[in-house]
Amino acid sequence: MPTLLFGKNALNGLKNFPASRVAVVHGASLSEDLKDKIKSAISSFEVIFIEKSWGGEPELNTLKDSLRRIELFKPDVIFAVGGGSVIDGTKMLRAFYEFPYLNVQTRNFNMLNFSTRFIAIPTTIGSGAEISSASVLYDREQKLKDFFISHSFIPEIIILDPRFILDAPDDILFSTMVDAISHVVEGYVSLLDNPVVDIYAEKALQLIAENWEVFKTTRTFESAQNLQFAAVLAGLVQNHCIVGAAHGLAHQLSSYDFSHSSAISMVLKAVISKNAENPNVKRKYEKLASASGIMDGVDGLNKLIEAVSVASNNQKDRERFKSLLNTIFKNDVFFSNAMKDKGAKGNPLPLSESFYKEILYSI
Numbered sequence: 001m002p003t004l005l006f007g008k009n010a011l012n013g014l015k016n017f018p019a020s021r022v023a024v025v026h027g028a029s030l031s032e033d034l035k036d037k038i039k040s041a042i043s044s045f046e047v048i049f050i051e052k053s054w055g056g057e058p059e060l061n062t063l064k065d066s067l068r069r070i071e072l073f074k075p076d077v078i079f080a081v082g083g084g085s086v087i088d089g090t091k092m093l094r095a096f097y098e099f100p101y102l103n104v105q106t107r108n109f110n111m112l113n114f115s116t117r118f119i120a121i122p123t124t125i126g127s128g129a130e131i132s133s134a135s136v137l138y139d140r141e142q143k144l145k146d147f148f149i150s151h152s153f154i155p156e157i158i159i160l161d162p163r164f165i166l167d168a169p170d171d172i173l174f175s176t177m178v179d180a181i182s183h184v185v186e187g188y189v190s191l192l193d194n195p196v197v198d199i200y201a202e203k204a205l206q207l208i209a210e211n212w213e214v215f216k217t218t219r220t221f222e223s224a225q226n227l228q229f230a231a232v233l234a235g236l237v238q239n240h241c242i243v244g245a246a247h248g249l250a251h252q253l254s255s256y257d258f259s260h261s262s263a264i265s266m267v268l269k270a271v272i273s274k275n276a277e278n279p280n281v282k283r284k285y286e287k288l289a290s291a292s293g294i295m296d297g298v299d300g301l302n303k304l305i306e307a308v309s310v311a312s313n314n315q316k317d318r319e320r321f322k323s324l325l326n327t328i329f330k331n332d333v334f335f336s337n338a339m340k341d342k343g344a345k346g347n348p349l350p351l352s353e354s355f356y357k358e359i360l361y362s363i
């Protein structure tokens, strides 16, 4: 469990953190003002800012430019400031920087005993990458997402400072919020059941349900802070419980150039409805809804997902997705990969080709 610094000026909690050479890896949209705030919050000899060299999903090849800069600079502290793509890619940068002989084919990452300290500042509300033991690399040739697991990937400190999200565009914030909801919902009904994690899930969903509309209309500090906290709780749920079929489908939709969160928002409701055909799973969804103050069980959950998806304004993606459905149905690799997906193994019902096809068909 990392240290959480949260609330107004959370960044200033770094004042006494020992840091000599700091590399800040970030996405394209980090403003000069926020860069200055990071710089003045840390006491260090030198800080450099490295804009990530990879696109949407980190890939082995596209990490190389950023890695070269890290190797030249030799930081003792690495920051990842961004959404899931930045944070996941930075986990791998740090791994290759400290262990250049690392062979990703070995799949065993438990030996990574890092000496570089790692701090994450999420700029979205939902990826959960900041609290995840997984780092993800996209393998373009095999159209597969590779998951590398080590608890050492989890940052030492997570900074939830509302200033890093208040100016972000609606489409990013609300689509990642749907991803956070998916971590809660899929984790809650996962085969890996844990009553402590259930409490995190219920609280996370309650915070999202109570704050998303206020945040949409007025973007208050308080609503931003509550949603950032909810996203970390949702990430904890995902990290412990392993998610389900919505993630199995969304990971495959990367090969059609849909972002993770947009893909999740297109399939999540259909996955919930399909899983809810099983009465035991339906009861769990209903328990989650009522414990989070959401009326009408599965319908209420799906209404919340729909409303937040609409706020994410991804209508173009939805239309493109629908026009691609026929092609996807004929893509055998899509379904065989989705069945093997390690990130979907928690789904309460077995993941078969026909199961996935029925979900897509219902969409």
Ligand SMILES: [Fe+2]
Pocket (backbone or CB within 6 Å): 127, 179, 182, 183, 247, 260, 264
């Ligand atoms: Fe996700």
